Amino acid sequence: MIAFGPVPSRRLGRSLGVNNIPPKACTYSCVYCQLGRTLHMHVDRQPFYTLQQVLHDVQKQVEEARAAGERIDFLTFVPDGEPTLDANLGQEMALLRPLGIPIAVITNGSLLWRKDVQADLRQADWVSLKVDAVQEQTWRRINRPNASLRLEAFLEGMLSFAAEYAGQLATETMLVAGVNDDEANLSQVAEFLARLRPHAAYISIPIRPPAERWVRPPAEQAITRAYAAFEEVVGRVELLTGYEGDAFAFTGNAQADLLSITAVHPMRERAVTAFLARAGADWSVIQRLIAQGQLVETEYGGSKFYARRL
Numbered sequence: 001m002i003a004f005g006p007v008p009s010r011r012l013g014r015s016l017g018v019n020n021i022p023p024k025a026c027t028y029s030c031v032y033c034q035l036g037r038t039l040h041m042h043v044d045r046q047p048f049y050t051l052q053q054v055l056h057d058v059q060k061q062v063e064e065a066r067a068a069g070e071r072i073d074f075l076t077f078v079p080d081g082e083p084t085l086d087a088n089l090g091q092e093m094a095l096l097r098p099l100g101i102p103i104a105v106i107t108n109g110s111l112l113w114r115k116d117v118q119a120d121l122r123q124a125d126w127v128s129l130k131v132d133a134v135q136e137q138t139w140r141r142i143n144r145p146n147a148s149l150r151l152e153a154f155l156e157g158m159l160s161f162a163a164e165y166a167g168q169l170a171t172e173t174m175l176v177a178g179v180n181d182d183e184a185n186l187s188q189v190a191e192f193l194a195r196l197r198p199h200a201a202y203i204s205i206p207i208r209p210p211a212e213r214w215v216r217p218p219a220e221q222a223i224t225r226a227y228a229a230f231e232e233v234v235g236r237v238e239l240l241t242g243y244e245g246d247a248f249a250f251t252g253n254a255q256a257d258l259l260s261i262t263a264v265h266p267m268r269e270r271a272v273t274a275f276l277a278r279a280g281a282d283w284s285v286i287q288r289l290i291a292q293g294q295l296v297e298t299e300y301g302g303s304k305f306y307a308r309r310l
């Protein structure tokens with residue numbers, strides 16, 4: 001279950017996911033997290049899988065995807081938690097290089113004050129950093145970081161990484177109504193982005209079931225305000241408010257594919273229907289997984305979603 005997809009990604013095209021963290025270890029417990037509340041919150045790096053396990057699983061998934069005629073644009077570290085908690089991250093990227101596919105890492109950036117984390121991330125072709133808030137109270141309210149993390153170190157770490165990184169740097173700001181969508185927060189984040197100088201700044205809103213039921217997307221006005229504030233300081237700003245599509249790859253085993261994708265990426269009913277049609281399977285697969293307690297059905301924003309039970 002370390003490799004999954006390729007899945008459609010709004011930023012990376014067809015992305016084959018690398019899930020290098022067991023559920024759900026993170027330095028944050030974001031209120032909007034689509035994986036639910038953090039089960040194992042910590043800040044210490046450690047190996048979770050052997051290098052051989054990661055290499056073997058990713059290689060196998062790439063071979064199966066290619067055999068099924070699936071295009072792969074990126075190998076993306078986008079796990080069940082924070083990818084930089086994995087002490088083997090740098091070595092894993094070095095081992096995956098010969099596959100000849102660009103490597104991306106989606107991180108919350110909270111450990112970038114560590115030089116070893118910076119060195120690991122410098123190996124990636126594309127890195128996305130989470131910047132939801134740069135003010136103490138709002139940061140603690142939306143991201144709920146581990147108590148040992150310090151805002152100052154977090155911001156300095158991102159700036160020093162950005163200054164030396166030669167790949168493509170992106171940022172992602174998730175807007176939650178009543179938490180970080182006010183004018184003051186947006187202009188503070190924009191000021192920070194001006195110093196970070198990312199290649200692109202992405203704005204997203206909760207579109208999948210969040211960890212906390214009260215989380216709501218902001219009003220359109222706030223999204224427009226964020227767009228305008230960020231555009232003044234970053235050349236390219238994009239809204240990730242749309243649906244990424246239904247093109248989840250079938251690589252030979254419908255049940256295994258569904259479980260590995262939904263572990264990190266809850267799927268809409270429509271996407272599951274399209275996937276089952278591609279796999280030549282029917283809804284009995286889903287019913288069986290729900291009955292076995294491996295999959296859960298939830299509702300958010302008027303749509304049904306299917307997520308792996310962690």
Ligand code: SF4
Nearest residue numbers: 026028029030033108
């Ligand atoms: S959204 Fe990302 S950073 Fe936040 S708790 Fe979930 S996995 Fe961790």
